[in-house]
Structures are given as structure tokens and as C-alpha cells.
Amino acid sequence: MTDFQTPILEVKDLSCHFVVKRDLLGRPKAKVQAVDDVSLKLMPGETLAVVGESGCGKSTLGRMMMRLIEPTTGKVFLDGEDITALGHHELRLRRRHVQLIFQDPYASLNPRMTIGQTIAEPLKLYNILPASRRRARVDELLSLVGLRPEQANRYPNEFSGGQRQRVVIARALASEPKVIVCDEAVSALDVSIQSQILNLLKDLQARFNLAFIFISHDLSVVKHISDRIAVMYLGKLVELGTSAQIFAAPRHPYTRALLSSIPVAATRTIRPPASERLVGDLPSPIAPPSGCRLHTRCPHARAECTSVPMALEADAYGHANACPFWRDLPVADLGLDGRESRDPRLEALFSAFEAFAAEGRAAP
Template identity: 50%
Template sequence: MTETREKLIEIKNLKKYFPLKSSMFKKEKQVVKAVDDVSFHIFKGETFGLVGESGCGKSTLGRTLNRLYEPTAGEIIFDGHDIASLNNKELQPYQKRMQMIFQDPYSSLNPYMNVEEIIDEPLEIHTKLSKNERREIIIDILEKVGLKKEDMEKFPHEFSGGQRQRIGIARALAINPDFILCDEAISALDVSIQAQVINMLEDLQSELNLTYLFVAHDLSMVRHISDRIGVMYLGKMVEISKSDELYNKPLHPYTQALLSAIPIPDPIKAKNNNREIITGELPSPIEMEKGCPFRSRCPFAKAICAEAEPQMKQIDNNHSVACHLY
């Protein structure tokens, strides 16, 4: 995958800060830097995986990219247009092209609407099609996600978790988007169902030329579906690489520790595996000190790590890392 491919999304120095309420002891305004100066891009038709510990900012990054959260600063260039500062009316044509699959298939569906009404809602908002035309589209989409026409009249409580997630996927596909944010889209599902949903997402991507941002903490599943992967730590992007290269040759110490934590199904190999356990104190996302945010937990930290924050460096055409070791 080379840089000559066309970019659908390009993020430049994106920030999303959440203000905290001031207390009687601290009058100055404090913020949580959930996403802090992140830059990367996603090519058309690819799946970009985003991984990291819980609380690292990966879901916030995805939702800011989709403009569900208002960005604090930075650019969000979608198909050549910066959508970061657009108002709701200006944003509407782009919202139609950017959809989302939520993590929880139980809370993301309105329990008082049947399947037809759930999938019809975005069609009614974003298109001028007649009721019969919309109904034909809904029937076609349900077949694509492995459900039946007869399911249209049922309500969410009548389905299993995997079937509910298929309904959520059908809703995201209804208005023929170009980009879909999969925000922990399989983490609430059984392992056997996860594989089915992943395979379906890959088939839909090939058929409909979709672009995915796949946010997850299951590193083995991310490797399976992703073309390239970004690793986040405390609101920062610390490494970006092609999927296989990241797993075979991780550069950042944090990435190495994450991959070392993947469970090994063979008990003999697992016993002989030298896991890299992350130790040390996790820095506060509110009062970040200068230097590398990972240095307090890094076994290779040097003096410069406390003095200057490492910038993203391109090691080769497909691999970049933010670390003073390189």
C-alpha cells in the first residue's frame, strides 16, 4: 500500500479536550486531553485499525472524526474538504457519507421501533425516496446482512446480540455511505459471532467499496481485518504501520507490550513466552508533564525522554513511530 493511493480522510493535528469543572481549591480551568495533536490518513477502500488501552482516546478520536464530538482544534479533511468547522447545515451532506456502527447492539437500537422503522429513519432524513422505494432498499439491505424480509416487523428484543448488531450494520448501510466508523463493533458479541460479523464486514467492503475505521481492543481481530493499524496512548498516536509489519516488527515499546499481552492458545508456548509486562505509574491525562508520556512505564527510557516529546518519524514507506529510540 503506497502513498499514491487516494486518501478519503486526512486528519491534521486533531485535538479534542474536555473541560473539567473548577473547584474551590483549583480556580484555573483544567482539561482532559482525550485526543492531543493526532495526524494520520485513511485511504479509500481500506480498513484502518485503531488500538490501545481503554481510555487512550481511540473512541473519542473516531467520534470527533465523524463530528459526533466538536473538535477543539485541527483539520478533518474528508474527500478534499475540511469539515472540522462546518455548522450542522453545511455538515449534512457529509454526514450522509459517514456512518457509524456502535459498540452495544442493545442500547444503540430504539426498543420502540421495529426493524423497518429503524433502518428507514436515515433514509427518510437523507433521501427523497417514496415509502415503497425505501421499503425495497430495506429488504435488499437486510438480505445483505443475513436477515430476512420477515424480520422487518420484529422489534429489537426479539433478536440475539449478533442479529441486533446486523440490524445496526444495516442501518449504517441504508444511505449508501463511503465511510463507516466501527466503534468496538464486535466487543459485545460472542467469539463465534464476532468472526461471522467480521467476515460479513469484509464482504460488504468488497461489494460496496467501503472505507472503515475499525476501533477495537482485540488485537488479533484487528490484525485480521485491517490493512494498516494505528496505536494510541494517552491521546497520542505513537505508531502507524501496515498490519502484518506491525505484528511482526513492532517498534514502539508500548506496541511491543500490547502485542506481548495477546493470549496464546497453546499452553506450552504460553508458558515459555516472555511477556513484556507494563509497569510504572500511568500519567494523569489532566496534568501531563513535558516529554514522552510513556516514559514512566518504559523500560528503555533515556534522559531525552523527560525533556522532549517524541515526534512521529517515518521509518520506511509503511511504518512510522513516535519514539526517541529511532
């Protein structure tokens, strides 16, 4: 991670509430609180992972960072500029610096356009290069992501899932972005292909000093690609710290529950304690619980959790969490320090990841 003082992307008090029911006069009657009062900073060259259960607001947060979804309240700053205050034309020009990689590479590609046309579209949209030089740039981008220039005349259905994701990455790079939001960018791919795409992203990050927002539910992948991790629950940010801090010493009960759910090898003798498991069902985001939103499922909940709003508090090392009682939680062996804690199915992924990282190159 590159050490800079000024964040490349910053969100302040960002919230997004979707109206799901109106009265006879059209006034909002019920709202889904998808994201509620989230503040984050992303530094140049950094990978910030956003993790949590399905429905916790990860993808909504990522799309609000690009203003693909308009925030209800809060602001988004790109290079110090408030992009939430920009009009349509100005926003379109700034958006070239923040690109998005979707989860499904096939759904995000136009089946009627060739790969070359797809990658050239941002060059044309932002007038980055004259028409005479665009094909050469497309060939360069294809080579950069491990594809052959002659494949530019093919259509998306002629490629595998991993190859299509490489095309999506090439399209994102075409606009010369500073930030790329990866929304479950590898979750739809096979494990062996995941390692190739992850190594490609790390290689491109080192080469172009890119900053990544890496949205994922796969904590095993997040551990090995992220510099910092933000944990979300029911639209709220509950813990924020470096990857080492989160995995070595998780503080919030929700983070501990997430980490205890990581599959472990069958040979491991120490299993994650049952005391870290959440109970009950996920509350409705239309009417989230008062106080700490986790208290209805938390095995360590106490009376104060039902009424006192829980805010993030950081220590001197930047490790922040929203549980003021974390020091009273029992010490638990979550089985995250040794290699034996990994799911055997992921061994091939991380063996390849570590080998290519040691050689300082991307996977073929």
C-alpha cells in the same frame, strides 16, 4: 486494500480537551487531554485499525471524525472537504457518507421502533428514496446482512446480539456511506458471532469499496481484519504502519508491550519476555508526563525521554513510530509469527474467518 492516492478521510493535528474543573469565574482550571495532535489518513477501501488501552482516546477520535464531538483544534477532511468548517445543515448532509457502528447494538437501537422503521430512517432523513420504494430497499438491506425481509416488523428485543449488530450494519449501509467507523463493533459478541460479523464486514467492504475505521482493543482480531494499524497511548499516536509491519517488527515500546500481552497457547515453549511489560499505573490525562508520555512506565526509558517531545517519524516504507531510540531496543520474540501464538479460544473464530475468506463469501 485499494490503492488510491487521495484519502477518503483525513485528520490533521486533531486534539480534544475536555474541561473538568473551572474556577469561580468559570474559566477552565483543569482539562483532560483525551486526544492530542493526531494526524491520520484513510484510503478508499482500506481498513485502518485504531488500538490502545481503555481511555487512550480511540473512541473520542472516532467520534471527532464524524463531528459527534467537536475538536478543540485540528481539521477533518472528507473527500478533500474540511467538514470542521461546515455549518449544522451542511454537516448533516455530509454525515450520510460517514456512519458509525456502536459497541452495544441494543443500546443503539430504539426499542419502540421496528427494525424496518430503524433501517428506513436514514432513507427518509436524507431523502434517498421516495416513500413508495423504501420498504423494498429495507428488505434488500436486510437480505444483504443475512436477515429475512419478514423480520422487518419485529422489535430489537426479539433479536439476538449478533442479529441486532446486523441490523445496525444495515442501518449504516442505508445512507450509502463511504466510511464506516466501527467502535468496538464485535467486542460485546460471542467469539463465534464475532467471526460472522467480521466476515460480513469484509464482504460488504469488497462489494461497496467501503473504508473502515476499526476501533478495538482486541489485537488478535485487528491482526486479521486491518490493512494498517494506528497505536494510541494517552491521547497520542505512538506508532503507525501496515498490519504486517506492526506485528512482525513493532518498534515503539508501548506497541511491543501491547503485543506481548496477547494470550498464547499453553503448549508454546517461548513466552513473551518480562522486559516488554509496562510498570506502574496509567498517568492522569489531566496532567500527562512531559516528553514521551510513556516514560513513567517504559522499561527502556532513558533520561532524554523525560524532556524531549516525541514525534512520529516514518521510514521509506511508511512505518512510523514516536520512539527515536527504537533501534537500541533488545530483540524480543513476542511469539506472533506462528499459529501457535493464538489464544485457543480464538481458534474457532479465525478458522471460520479464513475458511469463508478463502471461499470469497460472508459467513451465514
